[in-house]
Amino acid sequence: MAQRRHRANTLERRNALLRATIEVVAEGGYAAITHRAVTDKAGLPITTIGYFFSSIDELAEEALRTFTQHESEEQIALAADLEKIEATPAQVIEAFATSSHPRYPDTLALLESYLRAARDDRWRELLAEALDASRRVASTAARLAGAPDPEGVAATLCALAFGYAAQEAAVPGSTNAEELHAALRALLIGSLFGAGDEDAARKIRDA
Numbered sequence: 001m002a003q004r005r006h007r008a009n010t011l012e013r014r015n016a017l018l019r020a021t022i023e024v025v026a027e028g029g030y031a032a033i034t035h036r037a038v039t040d041k042a043g044l045p046i047t048t049i050g051y052f053f054s055s056i057d058e059l060a061e062e063a064l065r066t067f068t069q070h071e072s073e074e075q076i077a078l079a080a081d082l083e084k085i086e087a088t089p090a091q092v093i094e095a096f097a098t099s100s101h102p103r104y105p106d107t108l109a110l111l112e113s114y115l116r117a118a119r120d121d122r123w124r125e126l127l128a129e130a131l132d133a134s135r136r137v138a139s140t141a142a143r144l145a146g147a148p149d150p151e152g153v154a155a156t157l158c159a160l161a162f163g164y165a166a167q168e169a170a171v172p173g174s175t176n177a178e179e180l181h182a183a184l185r186a187l188l189i190g191s192l193f194g195a196g197d198e199d200a201a202r203k204i205r206d207a
Contacts, residue, residue, distance in 0.1 A: 013042075013044060013048060013052075014052050016042040016043070016044060017038060017039075017042050017044065017048065017049060017052060017053075017059065017063075018059075018062060018063045018066050018067070019042070019063075020038045020039075020041035020042035021033060021038050021059055021060060021063035022063055022067050022105060022106070022109045023041055023105045023109075024037050024038055024041055025060075025063075025105075025108075025109045025112050025113075026104065026105030026106075026108035026109045026112070027105070027108075029112050029115075030060060030112060030116050033056055033059070033060050034056065035049050035056060038056075038059065061123075061126070064113055064123070064126055065126055067106070067109060067110075067113075068110075068113070068126060068127070068129065068130035068133075071106070071110070071130065071133075072129075072130055072133030072134070072137075074099075075099065075133060075134060075137040076133065076136070076137055078095060078099055078137065079136075079137045079140040079141060082095060082140070082141070082144055083140065083144065087144060088207070089144070089145040089146050089188070089203070089204045089207065090204070090207040092141050092144045092145045093141075093145055093181060093184050093185050093188065093204075094181055095141075096138070096141045096157070096161070096184060097161075097177050097178075097180045097181035097184055098177055098181075100161035100162075100164065100165060100180060101164075101165070101168070101176075101177045101180065102164075102165040102168045102169050107165050107168075107169050108169050110130075110165075111165075111166060111169055113126075113127060113130075114127060131158070134158050135154045135155060135158055136154075138153075138154040138155075138157040138158050138161075139151050139153075139154035141157065142154055142157060142188065142191075145188050145204065146188070146192060146197075146200045146203070146204065147188055147191050147192065148191070148192065148195040148197055148200075149191070149195065152191075153187070153188070153191050156187060157184065157187065160180075160183055160184065160187060161180065161184070164179070164180045164183070185204065188204060189201045189204050189205050192204070
């Protein structure tokens with residue numbers, strides 16, 4: 001029992017470091033990641049990082065990897081739930097809009113990660129995986145909502161949601177989930193009309 005508690009405590013400390021790193025990134029960018037900043041945020045001794053990671057860069061990379069994986073898994077689970085309940089197009093759009101609304105510190109950390117990848121190609125593979133997961137989720141949402149070319153519209157859905165999240169992160173209160181919902185709905189209606197599926201477009205419009 002004592003050994004099991006020790007393992008649990010070890011895992012909890014490691015996870016606390018990873019989460020604290022994301023919070024530090026959200027507050028000051030990747031340049032703000034230091035041994036002192038992370039351990040103070042996690043409430044742990046400054047020597048704790050060296051117990052789990054060989055360098056501060058390794059900690060930052062693992063924090064980003066864990067964070068993006070968690071975000072991707074949540075989005076994929078949402079898509080699976082929507083399929084399971086056979087959600088209506090209106091329910092799909094609302095769920096996607098709600099899940100895309102910015103959350104602190106997660107959204108700021110993700111924005112910082114994109115900027116980091118733009119400047120350092122060592123980070124691009126991680127962000128490419130996260131972007132691919134987001135587009136797969138968006139494609140599922142678009143298909144459930146009736147889009148004739150879900151793969152084609154997925155990139156646009158992600159870009160739209162990302163743009164709203166960036167605006168809200170920069171100027172809190174400048175956007176809201178209802179506005180994003182309306183924009184996503186308009187995008188799907190337009191894609192249906194453009195594909196000649198006017199009945200499906202009207203169905204979403206009139207819902």
